[in-house]
Amino acid sequence: MTHEPILPGAWLGLLGGGQLGRMFAQAAATLGYRVCVLEKDPHAPAAAVSEMHLCAAYTDRSALEKLGEKCLSVTTEFENVPADSLEILAKMTKVSPAAKSVSITQDRLDEKSFLSSIGAPVAPHCLIASAQDIENVDENLFPGILKTARLGYDGKGQIRVKNKAELTEAFNTLGRVKCVLEKMLPLWREVSVISARNAMGEATTFPVSENEHRDGILAVSIMPARISQEQADKARSIAKHIVNSLDYVGVLCVEFFILENGEIIVNELAPRPHNSGHATIEGCISSQYDQQVRAMTNMPLGDTTQIQYTVMLNILGNLWFKPDGNKFEPDWDKVLAFPHAKLHLYGKLDARKGRKMGHITCVGSTPEEAMKCALQVCDAIGLPKPEHI
Incomplete structure (x- = not known):
C-alpha cells in the first residue's frame, strides 16, 4: 500500500x-x-x-x-x-485511528486483555458482569475499584470497594452493566505519555507528564514529570511498544501509575490527544496537535523535544462561581499580567461546575520558574494550588 x-x-x-x-x-x-x-x-x-x-x-x-x-x-x-x-x-x-484500534480502547476489559497480550504491565483485575462473578472474586483483589467497562471518563463510572458486599452494592449502583474490578495499588505518581505514529510506521513519544487529579478530573500537569530518567525511558518505551503493536495511526495517550516501589503499571489508553498533552503547544518543538495533523496526512512526524519547562493548570467551570453561588467572569487580565502564562479559553458558552473551560500553561527556563508562575497565577485568580509542589 x-x-x-x-x-x-x-x-x-x-x-x-x-x-x-x-x-x-x-x-x-x-x-x-x-x-x-x-x-x-x-x-x-x-x-x-x-x-x-x-x-x-x-x-x-x-x-x-x-x-x-x-x-x-x-x-x-x-x-x-x-x-x-x-x-x-x-x-x-x-x-485514523482505525475503528479496530478505537474499539479496543472503548472497553476496559478488551484494553487490558490487549495490553497483557503484548506484555505491557497492568493491575490485577477481573470481569464483573453477574452475581456469580462477584461470588467468584479473588479476595486478593480487595480493596479495589469497580469500573464500568465502557463509557467511563474523568472518574465517572468508578466506585471503590473493600469487600464483596460493597462490590455487590457498587455493581447495582452502576446499573449491573459489564464492569472490571481492579485491585487498588500503592500509588506514588500518576503520569502519562503522548505518542504518535503515522501510516509509514514512524513513531514518536513526548516527554512524560506528571498528573494531579481532583475528583477524577485532571487539574495539573507538570512536564517533564519529576521521576527518574530510568522510569521516564521505560514509560516512553512502553508507550511506543503499544502504539506499534496496535498498528495505530494518530495520537495515543498512555496513562500510567507509578507505584511506591517504583513499578510502572499501564492504567488506560486514550485514542486521541489528551488533556495532559496541552502543554506540548508551548513546551515542545511540535505539539500533540501538530502530530495528529501530520499522522493523518502521511507526513513526517515532528520533533518532540521539550524546549521549556511547563506547568499546565486546568480551568474548570467552578472558577465562574462565587462562594454564594452567583456567577461572574474571572479576571483574565490577572492571568495575562504574568508574561510566562499562556491562557487558552475554549469558547464554551455555559460555565458549569466540573466542565473544562480552558487551561493555562506556565512556562520557564527552569522547573522552579514554571512552578513559581503557576503558584502566582493560582493566587491571582483563585485556582486551587498544585498539591505536590
Missing part, C-alpha cells in the same frame, strides 16, 4: 467538536489545511474555528457520507465515537 502525503490545502475531517478538536483545527489551519467538523452541538468549540460544520449526530449516515466525500482524511477528538461510524467512513476515505 502506498502512503502518498496529503498536501496542505486539502480538507480534513473531524468527528467531535470539543476543545481537543478546537486545538487540532487550529494546528491544521496553521499547516494550511481546511477542516470540516461533524458534531451535533451548534456551538461546538471546534466548529467555531473550522471552515465547515456538519451539525449532526455521529451516527447520521447522510452527514458521514458528506464528510467522507469531502475530506481526504478523517480523525476523532474523543474515544467514544461509534466504531460503526468509523467503519462507514473508512469505505470512503482515510480514517
Whole structure:
C-alpha cells in the first residue's frame, strides 16, 4: 500500500467538536489545511474555528457520507465515537485511528486483555458482569475499584470497594452493566505519555507528564514529570511498544501509575490527544496537535523535544462561581499580567461546575520558574494550588 502525503490545502475531517478538536483545527489551519467538523452541538468549540460544520449526530449516515466525500482524511477528538461510524467512513476515505484500534480502547476489559497480550504491565483485575462473578472474586483483589467497562471518563463510572458486599452494592449502583474490578495499588505518581505514529510506521513519544487529579478530573500537569530518567525511558518505551503493536495511526495517550516501589503499571489508553498533552503547544518543538495533523496526512512526524519547562493548570467551570453561588467572569487580565502564562479559553458558552473551560500553561527556563508562575497565577485568580509542589 502506498502512503502518498496529503498536501496542505486539502480538507480534513473531524468527528467531535470539543476543545481537543478546537486545538487540532487550529494546528491544521496553521499547516494550511481546511477542516470540516461533524458534531451535533451548534456551538461546538471546534466548529467555531473550522471552515465547515456538519451539525449532526455521529451516527447520521447522510452527514458521514458528506464528510467522507469531502475530506481526504478523517480523525476523532474523543474515544467514544461509534466504531460503526468509523467503519462507514473508512469505505470512503482515510480514517485514523482505525475503528479496530478505537474499539479496543472503548472497553476496559478488551484494553487490558490487549495490553497483557503484548506484555505491557497492568493491575490485577477481573470481569464483573453477574452475581456469580462477584461470588467468584479473588479476595486478593480487595480493596479495589469497580469500573464500568465502557463509557467511563474523568472518574465517572468508578466506585471503590473493600469487600464483596460493597462490590455487590457498587455493581447495582452502576446499573449491573459489564464492569472490571481492579485491585487498588500503592500509588506514588500518576503520569502519562503522548505518542504518535503515522501510516509509514514512524513513531514518536513526548516527554512524560506528571498528573494531579481532583475528583477524577485532571487539574495539573507538570512536564517533564519529576521521576527518574530510568522510569521516564521505560514509560516512553512502553508507550511506543503499544502504539506499534496496535498498528495505530494518530495520537495515543498512555496513562500510567507509578507505584511506591517504583513499578510502572499501564492504567488506560486514550485514542486521541489528551488533556495532559496541552502543554506540548508551548513546551515542545511540535505539539500533540501538530502530530495528529501530520499522522493523518502521511507526513513526517515532528520533533518532540521539550524546549521549556511547563506547568499546565486546568480551568474548570467552578472558577465562574462565587462562594454564594452567583456567577461572574474571572479576571483574565490577572492571568495575562504574568508574561510566562499562556491562557487558552475554549469558547464554551455555559460555565458549569466540573466542565473544562480552558487551561493555562506556565512556562520557564527552569522547573522552579514554571512552578513559581503557576503558584502566582493560582493566587491571582483563585485556582486551587498544585498539591505536590
